[in-house]
Amino acid sequence: MLKCRIAWRKLAPLARASSTVCRQNVRRAGLTHGRLPAQAPVAHMSTGPTGGGRENQLYILLVGAACVGSGVYLYRTLRGDQTRYQERVDEIAARHQKVATEEIAAPTESEPPAVETTEAEVVPETEPQAEPAAEPSPEPIAELSPEEPSAPAPDAEAAAAPSDTTEPSPVAEEPVVQEPVVEAPAVEEPVVEAPVVEEPVVQEPVVGEPVVQEPVVEEPVVEAPVVEEPVVQEPVVEEPVVETPVVEAPVVEAPVVEAPAEEAAEPPAAPAVEEEPSPPSEPSPAELTEPAPAETEPVVESEPQAAAAAATESPAAEPPEPQPEVVAESVAESTPATPKVPSHTPYLLIGGGTASFAAARSIRARDPGAKVLIVTDEPDLPYMRPPLSKELWFSDDPSVTETLRFKQWNGKERSIYFQPASFYISPEELESAENGGVAVLTGKKVVHMDVRGNKVKLDDDTEISYNKCLIATGGVPRNLQVIERAGEEVMKKTTLFRKIEDFKSLDKVSRNIQSITIIGGGFLGSELACALGRKSHESGLEVIQMYPEKGNMGKVLPEYLSNWTTEKVKQEGVKIISEALVKSVNLKDDKLEILLKDGRLVKTDHLVAAVGLEPNVDLAKSAGLEVDSDFGGFRVNAELQARSNIWVAGDAACFYDIRLGRRRVEHHDHAVVSGRLAGENMTGANKPYWHQSMFWSDLGPDVGYEAIGIVDSSLPTVGVFAKATAKDTPKAATEKSGTGIRSESETEDTATSPVASSTPAPAMGAHKDDYGKGVIFYLRDKVVVGIILWNVFNRMPIARKIIKDGEEHADLNEVAKLFNIHED
Amino acid sequence: MSSERQEGKDRIIFVTREDHATPSSAELVEEDPDDPYEERGLILPNGEINWNCPCLGGMASGPCGTEFKEAFSCFHYSKEEVKGSECLEQFRSMQECMQRYPELYPQEDEKEPKEQSSETEQTSEDSASAERSGANSTAATEKDSNATQPNTESSVES
Numbered sequence: 013m014l015k016c017r018i019a020w021r022k023l024a025p026l027a028r029a030s031s032t033v034c035r036q037n038v039r040r041a042g043l044t045h046g047r048l049p050a051q052a053p054v055a056h057m058s059t060g061p062t063g064g065g066r067e068n069q070l071y072i073l074l075v076g077a078a079c080v081g082s083g084v085y086l087y088r089t090l091r092g093d094q095t096r097y098q099e100r101v102d103e104i105a106a107r108h109q110k111v112a113t114e115e116i117a118a119p120t121e122s123e124p125p126a127v128e129t130t131e132a133e134v135v136p137e138t139e140p141q142a143e144p145a146a147e148p149s150p151e152p153i154a155e156l157s158p159e160e161p162s163a164p165a166p167d168a169e170a171a172a173a174p175s176d177t178t179e180p181s182p183v184a185e186e187p188v189v190q191e192p193v194v195e196a197p198a199v200e201e202p203v204v205e206a207p208v209v210e211e212p213v214v215q216e217p218v219v220g221e222p223v224v225q226e227p228v229v230e231e232p233v234v235e236a237p238v239v240e241e242p243v244v245q246e247p248v249v250e251e252p253v254v255e256t257p258v259v260e261a262p263v264v265e266a267p268v269v270e271a272p273a274e275e276a277a278e279p280p281a282a283p284a285v286e287e288e289p290s291p292p293s294e295p296s297p298a299e300l301t302e303p304a305p306a307e308t309e310p311v312v313e314s315e316p317q318a319a320a321a322a323a324t325e326s327p328a329a330e331p332p333e334p335q336p337e338v339v340a341e342s343v344a345e346s347t348p349a350t351p352k353v354p355s356h357t358p359y360l361l362i363g364g365g366t367a368s369f370a371a372a373r374s375i376r377a378r379d380p381g382a383k384v385l386i387v388t389d390e391p392d393l394p395y396m397r398p399p400l401s402k403e404l405w406f407s408d409d410p411s412v413t414e415t416l417r418f419k420q421w422n423g424k425e426r427s428i429y430f431q432p433a434s435f436y437i438s439p440e441e442l443e444s445a446e447n448g449g450v451a452v453l454t455g456k457k458v459v460h461m462d463v464r465g466n467k468v469k470l471d472d473d474t475e476i477s478y479n480k481c482l483i484a485t486g487g488v489p490r491n492l493q494v495i496e497r498a499g500e501e502v503m504k505k506t507t508l509f510r511k512i513e514d515f516k517s518l519d520k521v522s523r524n525i526q527s528i529t530i531i532g533g534g535f536l537g538s539e540l541a542c543a544l545g546r547k548s549h550e551s552g553l554e555v556i557q558m559y560p561e562k563g564n565m566g567k568v569l570p571e572y573l574s575n576w577t578t579e580k581v582k583q584e585g586v587k588i589i590s591e592a593l594v595k596s597v598n599l600k601d602d603k604l605e606i607l608l609k610d611g612r613l614v615k616t617d618h619l620v621a622a623v624g625l626e627p628n629v630d631l632a633k634s635a636g637l638e639v640d641s642d643f644g645g646f647r648v649n650a651e652l653q654a655r656s657n658i659w660v661a662g663d664a665a666c667f668y669d670i671r672l673g674r675r676r677v678e679h680h681d682h683a684v685v686s687g688r689l690a691g692e693n694m695t696g697a698n699k700p701y702w703h704q705s706m707f708w709s710d711l712g713p714d715v716g717y718e719a720i721g722i723v724d725s726s727l728p729t730v731g732v733f734a735k736a737t738a739k740d741t742p743k744a745a746t747e748k749s750g751t752g753i754r755s756e757s758e759t760e761d762t763a764t765s766p767v768a769s770s771t772p773a774p775a776m777g778a779h780k781d782d783y784g785k786g787v788i789f790y791l792r793d794k795v796v797v798g799i800i801l802w803n804v805f806n807r808m809p810i811a812r813k814i815i816k817d818g819e820e821h822a823d824l825n826e827v828a829k830l831f832n833i834h835e836d
Numbered sequence: 837m838s839s840e841r842q843e844g845k846d847r848i849i850f851v852t853r854e855d856h857a858t859p860s861s862a863e864l865v866e867e868d869p870d871d872p873y874e875e876r877g878l879i880l881p882n883g884e885i886n887w888n889c890p891c892l893g894g895m896a897s898g899p900c901g902t903e904f905k906e907a908f909s910c911f912h913y914s915k916e917e918v919k920g921s922e923c924l925e926q927f928r929s930m931q932e933c934m935q936r937y938p939e940l941y942p943q944e945d946e947k948e949p950k951e952q953s954s955e956t957e958q959t960s961e962d963s964a965s966a967e968r969s970g971a972n973s974t975a976a977t978e979k980d981s982n983a984t985q986p987n988t989e990s991s992v993e994s
Binding site: 375431502734813 | 838843849864871894905
């Protein structure tokens, strides 16, 4: 505008001037002697005599036009938005209706008006949104739902919903039944004949969906908007229940138990719920057009989630988002042939390892009737990892790779699986299970996480929504770059050891080769070396272990102990190559040639890389979760919480330890402790990580230790030792306690008399540097932050107490006295 | 006598039995019985049952978890002269449930002392569960007596 004005200002006078001058020139030309008069700018007043002035008029015209134009644009935009919003809301309401009607129809139970009143009360409480939604719904429904059988009348929808939902899900459980019952009254109240009509209609559908659809459509038309609202409420609640694997119990249960509380969540849920019945009734194609089901599905998706999470997001906001995603899911849902993945679960645990199982158990113990879904990409049920590198190798059973049962030294046998398959329920039954249960979905990987929508997406595009989620994805073994660069052939001869399948393949391989090399001198590497070394006595297998440190467990044990341990490992039959850095690996004559940086060459048949664990943080990006740069893993607080409804436990959690600071622990007991804590917090406990987890390692029958806290060899240490007797061996310890899982021995009552070890005392000699048994303290700023109990067992509570206190002790020998290391 | 030496940053002390005969002078911080952070045993400070106690193993979380909780709760709060005498119905339904899952709750005959000691054991969920699900009343009695010795260690994976 300003520019226009300036330009005009500048040009106008000139134009005028030139025209005037022209005229003047023309006149004067003849009269003067041809000299052009000076271009004296004609002075004009900005406003003419009338106060308008041509300039001004033009200016006003331009400005005015611009204003009008922008005004029109604004108006049109706002109008459009409003219409779209309205349509959306209506559509949602329409869906509610559908569900509600279905619900009501199904049970055909007549509830006393009392129920209705409650419903009505509850309904009004919830948001007014439902109401307006309900009202306009007849219209929008007509527009939006070619799919929804419950076309114009919201009532119809309500009726349709129940019928729809009841149909597809043969497992309509009590919750569902209850719901419809409740619904029915609600619906019946406003409209008398409609429900009646609907019900019969609904009954039929049990046989065929299309049939249901139609009646439903007809019915609703009659209903009045008043009915819609309660219906809306209901469907929300019921939908989840009714839906096949879709909307879960929580929604259902919630309404039953805390109807008023859930109200808010329900309307959003309702739309979702509505959707769900739709997909099941997809077969009733007659009314549903292609796009329609798709639409409803997305809505369903978003809805259940909204409901599940008790989200207060407006239905309007919710549906638009999930829409594209839901389509895929609805398709999956509608096919009855494929195993149904529940579309909603109150508790979702991603990862099927130790932490996940511990959390499942904790949730089930604290939340009666909880429904827990574990999703794992492994084909196995949850199992424990320590025996894979220890006990399973010592088994005499030739079929151990199949049974995966190990015999502990005291003769007791157990499986590595935490629980047999009969403990779990199948994912299909999860939603309908009366007392809840733990379901494991194997072979599926979670690839995307939508935190805002409280749902995850699997690798087969199925979506599962949740109320609370635990990420216990653990990690993947790290590999050496030189091995990766060496090519496919070398990779084929390399094992990255972690899972059951790795154990099986390594067991098979180790029987058929002459030489095996383990790269890595930590827990896993040393344990595998010892286990394979033991086997080598019979098979003649050459076992080589190489690592960059000076001795085994070089990063954990102080040097003198590390050296001592290395000697023990050598005695197990392992060839140790210390201070070895791998430069390259090549395949020559079907043998692997490992060239070390110092020039040494090692020839072997198979490699095992035990060089660490890379925490699995694939979901961090999509979920918007923080990843720790120092320790790796998801960054969580002291209560193991990453975000509102997301917790992380196990190897993947970088948590804040109140006593010891932020850290990430990769031990079995930590997975149990953190998994259990996460489960407690998911059920409302809000407890921080406080009970310090421990770990243990057995390097052969004579060397074993338990440890707790930060055990880092770079810290200054104080070790207090006594001479070991025959009774102080790991073997004796487990025989006493009856378990090979050392963390369990703490909680056991050792009522059975200790079995004296019959093996002769290890040839330790009277050497001064005989570290038979003792206690090693790790200090940080003079405070004990870590303790190793060296061949001293069942004293972990004392060690835990010392670390918990976090006191500065002047004389650690006095502290060591607390352990009674000379006694058994 | 004890001998000591220093290896770099690490100190090594060798002690004989006599060296450690005198009581320790190390001071430990007093325990707060009501500390909310601490792991609890079977019975919580407020008298309720801690269903998440590792000592229970998978009893409260398995397929028969609900029945188990009902039976044990009834027993725990029973004020009858013969404790738990009014809970026969719950125990019966619990046993019925457990019979449906023989793999999880094998019906083995266990001796009483062994039952008591291995109550907290989880070497094989089978035998442990079997003990607990065995004779209802004896199991109940044992549980009760065990309950009075709350376990403080709870890092049991089960």
